[in-house]
Amino acid sequence: MKKITIGEAARQSGVKVPTVRYYESIGLLAAPSRSEGNQRSFEPADISRLAFIRHARELGFEIEAIRTLLTLQDDPHQSCASADAIAKARLIEVEQRIRSLMALKAELETMVEGCGHGRVDQCRVIEVLADHGQCTHPHH
Amino acid sequence: MKKITIGEAARQSGVKVPTVRYYESIGLLAAPSRSEGNQRSFEPADISRLAFIRHARELGFEIEAIRTLLTLQDDPHQSCASADAIAKARLIEVEQRIRSLMALKAELETMVEGCGHGRVDQCRVIEVLADHGQCTHPHH
DNA sequence: CTACATCCTCTAGCGACTAGAGGTGCAAGA
DNA sequence: TCTTGCACCTCTAGTCGCTAGAGGATGTAG
Numbered sequence: 001m002k003k004i005t006i007g008e009a010a011r012q013s014g015v016k017v018p019t020v021r022y023y024e025s026i027g028l029l030a031a032p033s034r035s036e037g038n039q040r041s042f043e044p045a046d047i048s049r050l051a052f053i054r055h056a057r058e059l060g061f062e063i064e065a066i067r068t069l070l071t072l073q074d075d076p077h078q079s080c081a082s083a084d085a086i087a088k089a090r091l092i093e094v095e096q097r098i099r100s101l102m103a104l105k106a107e108l109e110t111m112v113e114g115c116g117h118g119r120v121d122q123c124r125v126i127e128v129l130a131d132h133g134q135c136t137h138p139h140h
Numbered sequence: 141m142k143k144i145t146i147g148e149a150a151r152q153s154g155v156k157v158p159t160v161r162y163y164e165s166i167g168l169l170a171a172p173s174r175s176e177g178n179q180r181s182f183e184p185a186d187i188s189r190l191a192f193i194r195h196a197r198e199l200g201f202e203i204e205a206i207r208t209l210l211t212l213q214d215d216p217h218q219s220c221a222s223a224d225a226i227a228k229a230r231l232i233e234v235e236q237r238i239r240s241l242m243a244l245k246a247e248l249e250t251m252v253e254g255c256g257h258g259r260v261d262q263c264r265v266i267e268v269l270a271d272h273g274q275c276t277h278p279h280h
Numbered sequence: 281c282t283a284c285a286t287c288c289t290c291t292a293g294c295g296a297c298t299a300g301a302g303g304t305g306c307a308a309g310a
Numbered sequence: 311t312c313t314t315g316c317a318c319c320t321c322t323a324g325t326c327g328c329t330a331g332a333g334g335a336t337g338t339a340g
Contacts, residue, residue: 007317017318022297037305039318052270059244059269063296073266080263084255087265091248098241101234104199108231115224123220125227126213129199130192145337147286157287162328177336179287203327 003035004042013050020050028053028067061090143175144182153190160190168193168207201230 010017023029029049032040052073056066065086072083107128114124150157163169169189172180192213196206205226212223247268254264 056269080255083263083265087248087251091252094241094245094248101238105234108227111227112231115220121216123223125223129196
């Protein structure tokens, strides 16, 4: 079995080298074996685990949620209710965030459209920011 | 003129008390005058400024962008091109973020729908996270 | 006058990394 | 074999935008 260096593991999983070490330091990834010269030597399973973490992070899951998901993955005979609950909670968060961003987008569009590219004293951008009452969408 | 305490300023602007002090410490808000007993005494203009900051923060502007917007506001004879550029950049970011979140939402929905509420080894949530190839939307 | 809310400064902590210093290991070319 | 140069090591400190807490002073209502 060939040794996988941290650089190789990083490349294959898409997680950056210092981040791999960070995940090890917080116990999200088991400490791998070391070479003669004290360099980390990863297994293919570590790369899958890193890819799992990366994917979950991209989906916006927090580290603690990922920790739970990983313990579930480690013991596949458990009920998946926890995993389901975590994903559902995240879905609700995402839906909320989308609604909020849509409102924000509308507001920014108003600001940008209103800007006549003149001087600041006629600028809608500044004006809208200064007076919340002008917001078209009361999203906050 | 009655003195506005930090608590009153916080209440009126919607910015929390420690955050007001924090904004002062980073120079976003000028240090107000002090009472006999060394307590901050704000002016109505400070409250407008705090409200401006709060609104911009809610819209997702970074502190440094807000600093620029505030210097523009302080000198309304300048061209509003900078303000316009900041808002436009932010609009593009927001549009990008919405697109990404919509894809994410679809992916989370697939995960949650696929979960048969059985054991982890049949759970789509874990499965999709483990294998990025299963993503319906290649958003990342 | 006393109780109590509010204020003050200061330091440290949060999440999830990222950057840098200062040093060691290792593989490939001359 | 030597040397070059990249990749690796540990450790500390910094990032952003606050937030929490300690330990003490001030202001106000009853």
